[in-house]
Amino acid sequence: MSENIVKLEYQDKEIYLVKTAHVSKTSVEDVRSCIEEIQPDAICIELDEQRYASLEDPDKWRNTDIIEIIKQKQVGFLMVNLILSSFQRKIAKSLGSKTGGEMSEGIAQAKERNIPLILADRPIKQTFSRIWNKLSTSERVKMLTGIIGSLFEDEDITEEDLAKLKEADALEAAISEIAKEFPTVKEVLVDERDQYLTQKIKTAPGKKIVAIIGAAHSLGISRYIDQDFDLEELEKVEKKKGLSSYIKYMVPAAIILLIIATIIKNRDLGLSQIHSWVLWNGGLSALGVLCALGHPLSILTAFVMSPITSLNPLLASGWFAGIVEAMIRKPKVRDFEDLNEDVSTVKGFWKNRVTRTFMVVIFANLFSSIGTFVSGIDIVKKFIESL
Secondary structure, X not given: OOOOEEEEEEOOEEEEEEEEOOOOHHHHHHHHHHXXXXXXXXXXXXXXXXXXXXXXXXXXXXXXXXXXXXXXXXXXXXXXXXXXXXXXXXXXXXXXXXXXXXXXXXXXXXXXXXXXXXXXXXOHHHHHHHHHHHOOHHHHHHHHHHHHHHHOOOOOOOHHHHHHHOOHHHHHHXXXXXXXXXXXXXXXXXXXXXXXXXXXXHOOOOOEEEEEEEHHHHHHHHHHOOOOOOHHHHHOOOOOOOHHHHHHHHHHHHHHHHHHHHHHHOHHHHHHHHHHHHHHHHHHHHHHHHXXXXXXXXXXXXXXXXXXXXXXXXOOHHHHHHHHHHHHOOXXXXXXXXXXXXXXXXXXXXXXXXXXXXXXXXXXXXXXXXXXXXXXXHHHHHHHHHO
């Protein structure tokens, strides 16, 4: 049996973990040979419903409703997901392999043998949401910068590099580095998912279970196999509590009160504050859409809506600008077909109508936030002048 297969025992079950690199050819061979030798009663794969559907239907993107994505506030989530998927595909392409090939092999084997297929991973949206909610603002910026930066690195990765990544000591070293840099990311992305995967794998039907997992999860699953975990608790996404969760309500309220107080003291200064709020918020949000190469009407929408939405924590100018962009420049079939290739280059982000619409949303909101900060300082200064 391959050295990439770990046998565990839980009660009366035999569990075989197939440690894989998701872009490696040899991982597919490991999966096939393990299943043929073990003849399992069930196969578990490290996928959730969404990723399983994407793997089974690669053209699913063509039916994506961009406007619905914007309304459901999923633009950021999908952008990060696209970037990470593109990074994996780029590595797989350089190795002449296919991303998720080992998972596809596991699915095919389960169908061929007519045995249960268990989707053992936590929904990816819950994982991303739990990470995002636990990160500080500075950690969020640092992590996003790192993700975007890695997208444009052009470093060749060989099968030998992948083999090293499967070694326990190399994984421990890599995970330790993640823990130093982003302890929260390591906790949610690795530890919690180890627990989730463990619970799903050991409760799979039958006496012999083959579980196809990323190599990074082997150590954790081996460690947690005799412990029980609450899957609902691990899926729960709780909003960040504390002072930071109230700031989005406090800032608009403070701005409104300062303007009213200034108008009472000095009408001209108060009107000047309103002008400052409109110009900085609207102007910078419009500039953000311009940087994303948005349509002139999308730019105008950002300018008009930003001063209003910045005073309402439940709204964002980018949503309105993005919907206008999607309606005027509706993505074509070719945009969805080229999506995976386009997100691997800077030029592609601006060329593809899908990612350009996403950037309109993100840039409009980001620049609007800067406008709120700048105009807020000006409003405070004018209020002090009125005293």
